[in-house]
Amino acid sequence: MRARWQAALALALAGLAAGAAANPAGESGPATxxxxxxxxxxxxxxCMEPPYDALEGVLSTTSGYAGGTEEDPSYEQVARGLTSHAEVVQVVYDPARVSYEELLRVYWRNIDPLAVDRQFCDAGRQYRSAIYYHDEAQRAAAERSLQEVQARFDAPVATEIEPLADSFYPxxxxxxxxYQKNPLRYRFYRFNCGRDQRLAELWGEEAGGYNK
Known part of the structure; x- marks a missing residue:
């Protein structure tokens, strides 16, 4: 009995040692x-929902408003520039299947990072480009990605990086x-706004687009 117990203990210790060797800092990656x-x-x-809905590892997308101080804004208020919010998409994802860095890569290739307080045919602060980070890891990743994007262009990147600060409203x-409920209207709006044409100018073959 004692020999059997000693053998089991030895196996358990060996397993712990192997785990420590594989992960010396004691860190663990996100579980699926x-x-x-x-x-x-x-x-x-x-226009920001489709590229994320098509991405493996994204669980849901929600259109909404963020970056403002007013409570519970309506679409009419935001669209008319009566609040300090921006139109945003909030992405829920599985970090074991898709990284935040990949979400950033998709983000940049679906916007015009050089446009100031507008995107394509939509003008005003409510249509600014911005990354709203949820924690310091996201902030650091966003700032690194901005530097990489800036290196591609001569003009300054106008995209803002700000904390979300619990200001998201669906x-x-x-x-x-x-885009799924009203596909014809959506396609007409997107084409008429020149979004894909401008993305192709900026990003070439890397450009995002509407592929639904």
């Missing part, structure tokens, strides 16, 4: 099924999944 949240402003929120129900 965990959730994280990212928030991005890229102009019209209708948009009205009829805005959610608009």
């Amino acid at each position: 099924g965990e959730k994280a949240v990212a928030t991005f402003a890229g102009g019209c929120f209708w 948009a009205e129900a009829y805005h959610q999944d608009y």
